Amino acid sequence: MIRHLALAALLAAAPLSTQAAEGERVTIRGEAIDTWCYFSGVMGGADAVVGSAHHTCALWCSAGGIPVGLLGEDGQVYMVLQLEDDTNSNGGDTQLRFASHTITADGMLYKRDGINYLVVAEVVADDDIINVNHEDYGVIPPFAVPESALPE
Amino acid sequence: MTRLASIIAATLSALPAAAQDFSEGSTARSWNLYAENPAFFEARVVDPLCELTGNCPDNCGDGTRQLALLRTADDVMVLPLKNSQPAFTGAANELQPFCGQIVEVDGLLLDDPDLGATNVYLVQKIRESGTEEWTKANRWTKDWAAAHPDLKGKQPWFRRDPRIEAEIVAEGWLGLGPDAEVEFLKEWLEE
Numbered sequence: 001m002i003r004h005l006a007l008a009a010l011l012a013a014a015p016l017s018t019q020a021a022e023g024e025r026v027t028i029r030g031e032a033i034d035t036w037c038y039f040s041g042v043m044g045g046a047d048a049v050v051g052s053a054h055h056t057c058a059l060w061c062s063a064g065g066i067p068v069g070l071l072g073e074d075g076q077v078y079m080v081l082q083l084e085d086d087t088n089s090n091g092g093d094t095q096l097r098f099a100s101h102t103i104t105a106d107g108m109l110y111k112r113d114g115i116n117y118l119v120v121a122e123v124v125a126d127d128d129i130i131n132v133n134h135e136d137y138g139v140i141p142p143f144a145v146p147e148s149a150l151p152e
Numbered sequence: 153m154t155r156l157a158s159i160i161a162a163t164l165s166a167l168p169a170a171a172q173d174f175s176e177g178s179t180a181r182s183w184n185l186y187a188e189n190p191a192f193f194e195a196r197v198v199d200p201l202c203e204l205t206g207n208c209p210d211n212c213g214d215g216t217r218q219l220a221l222l223r224t225a226d227d228v229m230v231l232p233l234k235n236s237q238p239a240f241t242g243a244a245n246e247l248q249p250f251c252g253q254i255v256e257v258d259g260l261l262l263d264d265p266d267l268g269a270t271n272v273y274l275v276q277k278i279r280e281s282g283t284e285e286w287t288k289a290n291r292w293t294k295d296w297a298a299a300h301p302d303l304k305g306k307q308p309w310f311r312r313d314p315r316i317e318a319e320i321v322a323e324g325w326l327g328l329g330p331d332a333e334v335e336f337l338k339e340w341l342e343e
Contacts, residue, residue, distance in 0.1 A: 035233055039233065039267055039268075055325065056320065056327075087207070087217060089217055090244040114270035145341065
C-alpha cells in the first residue's frame, strides 16, 4: 500500500515543475547493468559485460558511481536516476542490491538528446540474475575473481 | 550565391548534435576505445533528475546524484559515465564541486549507434570557464579513502569496500549464490 502511495505521489509530483521535461509512464523489464563497460567496450563485447560473467564488475562499477542502466528487452539502455524512494544514483545502496538482476520497473521515462532516463517509482518484480552467461564467457574481467576465492 | 549559402547554413544547423565535432582544442588521452572521440567543450554542471523532473534539492543533491553537462554550444545534455581513473569509478564526484557552474571539460565522447551510446562521456579534466587551471578528474579514490579511514591497505578500493564484500559474501562472485558457484570457481581458478 505504501509503495502504491509512493508511486502515486511520484507520478503526481513530476509534472509540477514548469522546467520539467515531458515524461511518459512506462513499465520496463530489463537487466541492471554497468553502463560504462557496456557502452565503451573496454572489457569486450556487449554480450560479455552483462549477466553472471560480469556480476562482480557490475558491483564495483555500481558502488563506484558509474550510472546504472536497465538493458531493456527491446535492446535499449535506460539510465536509472531514481530507484523507488532512493535518489542516490551515485553509488547508492538500492542500485547496488539490484546489480545484474533482471527487474520489472514501473515509472517515468524521459528522453533527451538520445539518452533514455528512467525514474523508477516501483520495482514490481525482481527475478534475480537470469542471464547466466559465465559458462560462455568465464569471468569478465578475468581478475575479478581472485585466487583467494578458491573454495577449500 | 547568397541563396546557396543560406541552404548550406540551414542544412548544417539541422544536423543532429551527435554529428558535431568537439575535438578542436582537446588534449584528451586516448583509451583506445572503439567509439571514442576527443571532446573539449563548455557546459553547465546540472542535476539531470532536476532538469527532467523538477525534483531539485540544494547543491545538486550534495554528491548523491549523477550529474550532467548542459553543453553551451547546442544545449545538449551530456551524461558523463566515467572519470579519468582506471578504477571502476564514475564522474559525479568530479563534477559535484562545480554544481551549477559554467565549466570547460576535456575528455572522450562515446558515439556507438549500434549500442545506443550517444552523448555519454569520460571526463578527464575540468575547470571553471574563463580560468586557466585544470582540475584532474581523479578525486574519486581520494573521496573513498577519506570516507573509509579504517580500511587502509594495498589492495585497490574495490577489494576493500565493505558493501561490495557483503554482496559477494551473500550472493557469490557470480551473483548466483555461494553454493552454486563452487564447481565453476574450482575449474576457473585452477586452469
